[in-house]
Amino acid sequence: MTANADRLEEDRLALQAELDGLKTQPERNRLGQFATPTLLARDILAYGLSLLPKHEPVRFMDPAIGTGSFYSALLACANGHKVAAARGFEIDPHYGEPARKLWEGTPLQITMGDFTRQDPPAQDAEKPNLLICNPPYVRHHHLAGEDKLRLQALGQERAHIRLSGLAGLYCHFMALSHTWMAPNGVAGWLIPSEFMDVNYGRKLKQYLLREVTLLHIHRFDPNDVQFNDALVSSAVVWFRQGKPAPDHQVMFSYGGTLQAPTTVKHVGLQDLEKTEKWTRFPRSEVEVDHEGYRLGDLFAIKRGLATGDNGFFIIDEAKAKELQLPPQFLQPVLPSTRHVKAEEIKGDAQGVPLLDKRLFLINCNLPEEVVQRDYPALWSYLKTGIEHVAPRYLCRSRKVWYGQEDRPAAPIVCTYLGRSDHAGRPFRFILNESKATATNVFLMLYPKPRLAERLAGHPEMLRAVWRALNAIKAESLLGSGRVYGGGLHKLEPKELASVPADDIAEIAGLRKKDQDAQLALLEEALAT
Numbered sequence: 001m002t003a004n005a006d007r008l009e010e011d012r013l014a015l016q017a018e019l020d021g022l023k024t025q026p027e028r029n030r031l032g033q034f035a036t037p038t039l040l041a042r043d044i045l046a047y048g049l050s051l052l053p054k055h056e057p058v059r060f061m062d063p064a065i066g067t068g069s070f071y072s073a074l075l076a077c078a079n080g081h082k083v084a085a086a087r088g089f090e091i092d093p094h095y096g097e098p099a100r101k102l103w104e105g106t107p108l109q110i111t112m113g114d115f116t117r118q119d120p121p122a123q124d125a126e127k128p129n130l131l132i133c134n135p136p137y138v139r140h141h142h143l144a145g146e147d148k149l150r151l152q153a154l155g156q157e158r159a160h161i162r163l164s165g166l167a168g169l170y171c172h173f174m175a176l177s178h179t180w181m182a183p184n185g186v187a188g189w190l191i192p193s194e195f196m197d198v199n200y201g202r203k204l205k206q207y208l209l210r211e212v213t214l215l216h217i218h219r220f221d222p223n224d225v226q227f228n229d230a231l232v233s234s235a236v237v238w239f240r241q242g243k244p245a246p247d248h249q250v251m252f253s254y255g256g257t258l259q260a261p262t263t264v265k266h267v268g269l270q271d272l273e274k275t276e277k278w279t280r281f282p283r284s285e286v287e288v289d290h291e292g293y294r295l296g297d298l299f300a301i302k303r304g305l306a307t308g309d310n311g312f313f314i315i316d317e318a319k320a321k322e323l324q325l326p327p328q329f330l331q332p333v334l335p336s337t338r339h340v341k342a343e344e345i346k347g348d349a350q351g352v353p354l355l356d357k358r359l360f361l362i363n364c365n366l367p368e369e370v371v372q373r374d375y376p377a378l379w380s381y382l383k384t385g386i387e388h389v390a391p392r393y394l395c396r397s398r399k400v401w402y403g404q405e406d407r408p409a410a411p412i413v414c415t416y417l418g419r420s421d422h423a424g425r426p427f428r429f430i431l432n433e434s435k436a437t438a439t440n441v442f443l444m445l446y447p448k449p450r451l452a453e454r455l456a457g458h459p460e461m462l463r464a465v466w467r468a469l470n471a472i473k474a475e476s477l478l479g480s481g482r483v484y485g486g487g488l489h490k491l492e493p494k495e496l497a498s499v500p501a502d503d504i505a506e507i508a509g510l511r512k513k514d515q516d517a518q519l520a521l522l523e524e525a526l527a528t
Contacts, residue, residue, distance in 0.1 A: 004075075005072065009072045011102060012072050015102060019094060019095055020035070022094070023094070033092070033095070034137060035067065035134075036066075036069040036134045036190065040190075041069045041070050042077055043258050043259065045070060045132060048186055048188045049077060049078070049130070050259075052081070055082075056081065057081065058074070058078070058082065058086075058129065059084055059086075059129050060130050061086070061087045061128035061130070061131045062088045063133050063173055063177060064090070064115065064135050065088030065089060065096075065099065066095050067102065068102065068110075069134075071088065071106075074132075075106075085128075086106070086107045086109065087111070089110070089114075089115040090112060090113075091112075100112075115176070116150075116172060120179045121180070124182050127180055127182040127185065128180065128181060128182060128185060129181075130186055131177060131185065131187040131188070133173065133187075134191075135169065135174070136170065136173070137169070138168060151172040154172075154176055155172060158175060158176055159174075159178040159179075159207050161203045161204070161207045163200070167203075167204070168200075170191050170192070171200070174189055174204065174207070175204075178211065178241075182241065184240060184242055185240070186239075187237075188236055190234060190236050191235060191236075191237060193219050193220075193234060193279060196217075196235070196279045205278065209244070209269055209273060211243065212239040212241060212242065212244070213240040213242055214238075214239045214248075215240055215250065215251065216237075216238040216250065217237050217250065217251075217253075218235060218238075218253045218258050219253070220234050221254070221262070236258060244269060249266040249267065249268050249269075250268075250269065251264065251265075252265050252266070252267055252278075252282040253282060254282050263283055267281055267282075283475070292500060292501075293501045293505040294499060295496055296497025296498065297448070298450075298505060299497075300445075300446040300448055301443055301445055302407070302410075302444050302446070303440045303443060303492075303493055304443070304444055305361075305404060305407040305438070306394060306405075306439070307394075307404060307439065309389045310439060312385050313362050314333055314360070314361055315359070316359055317352075317358045317359075320360050323377060325362070326377070326378055329378060331404075332350075332351060332360060332361075333359050333436055334359070334432070335355065335357040336439075337417075337428075337441055337442070339356070339357045340430060342355075342430075343428070343431065345436070346433050347433055347434030347436070351434050351435025351436070352436070362378075362381075362382075362402065362404075364378065364402060365399070367400060385402070389401070407438070409436055410445055410446050411431070411446075412430065412432060412462075413429075413432050413438050413443065413444050414428065414442065414443040414444075414469075415443075416442060416490060416491050418489050425474060426474055428470070429466060443493055445469075451465075454508045454510070455508075465507055465508065468504045468507055476500065477491065
């Protein structure tokens with residue numbers, strides 16, 4: 001069977017390449033059409049079969065079958081399991097109709113249509129005991145409002161969860177598949193690992209913990225992107241149909257393959273219930289509630305400003321002089337992170353960063369008629385953006401289209417994108433001694449009043465705080481953020497704010513958090 005399966009897989013790969021070539025990349029992105037590579041599909045199928053009783057006939061189903069990569073893998077990996085039935089669904093006839101012809105003469109039956117509008121079999125004997133799927137990775141903003149409401153209602157009815165309006169289509173596929181599965185059947189879902197960290201994934205995680213028996217989550221090394229054309233970090237989620245035992249433990253693995261992972265850890269359901277970010281497993285311990293300071297207690301953390309068009313609103317020093325722009329409307333701004341190699345940014349007498357790339361943000365909130373009358377050089381430049389820049393969403397939503405949000409210089413900025421293999425420091429905290437603001441490639445850390453008061457009395461303390469920030473363990477920062485394909489990590493302001501910061505509070509001479517909170521309440525009461 002293996003030789004024949006290999007020939008069929010060669011035919012399928014040729015068909016897949018031909019069909020993909022007839023579609024543009026944006027079309028495939030919009031529909032979430034990313035075919036599963038052969039070796040990955042076979043790794044998944046072999047593992048799935050190992051979870052079934054030996055020699056149990058397989059009733060296979062793939063709700064988003066495409067050209068049939070998982071079915072092809074099933075034929076190659078069956079190894080004693082009889083394929084009693086096989087069913088697939090495909091919404092796009094571009095792939096579905098050729099796949100039907102390819103698999104003629106095999107048990108596979110492909111239904112053309114939207115899986116989310118299909119009704120599951122009434123009899124358990126007709127339901128699959130092995131459901132394997134790489135569901136369409138369609139983000140929520142590509143789903144129509146009425147579709148979201150329909151999918152949410154169906155998920156509530158079938159899986160007893162109401163997914164967030166921000167959930168991608170793959171989450172709805174998992175929820176709607178609940179009533180398709182045979183009792184004790186096994187499901188394996190190849191999905192983006194981001195659901196383990198983001199807010200919209202909370203309901204999906206509740207489903208995995210309470211409605212089924214979650215067996216295993218394998219997360220691939222994000223430096224090894226599974227799909228060449230999708231910038232996501234992938235995981236395979238395995239569960240068995242049926243509620244879990246109270247003492248059940250879930251296997252988390254990372255790196256390598258499903259059958260030979262690099263790292264493995266077993267985590268109890270109770271620990272998973274109280275852990276917000278599951279991507280910390282298997283490489284970190286169970287998250288313990290931190291009762292002390294977090295960075296958000298010490299700093300107001302904001303994303304750098306979004307200009308609406310950096311190429312128009314940010315200019316270099318030479319161009320500013322050439323255009324004779326009024327200096328009062330030029331705010332120093334940090335260049336992109338790749339141009340900031342230093343760990344400290346000094347400023348000249350005017351506060352302009354002493355960097356090779358000296359940039360300025362055009363920042364004026366005066367009405368057009370005032371600029372036109374009093375600042376003709378500035379108006380002459382702004383006029384060049386009326387046709388192409390002013391209509392942009394961010395610009396047209398402002399009081400004046402060229403006005404910028406208020407983002408004064410922050411004493412410390414943080415790179416909010418980084419790689420886990422970046423010399424052990426995926427994110428850099430940079431001491432900013434200039435008057436430069438920053439764009440949204442940085443997070444800006446503004447000391448909150450209690451810390452600001454300490455720093456005002458002891459300016460030298462800022463440097464010690466900055467060093468302590470850079471001494472935060474990479475695991476703590478990575479565990480608070482999220483990861484994308486290619487090992488790219490991202491920290492949002494709220495995620496950075498959640499990082500424990502007792503060491504920094506101690507440097508600043510702050511009491512324990514509960515004592516400090518009591519003192520703050522007392523001071524507030526005395527003030528009123």
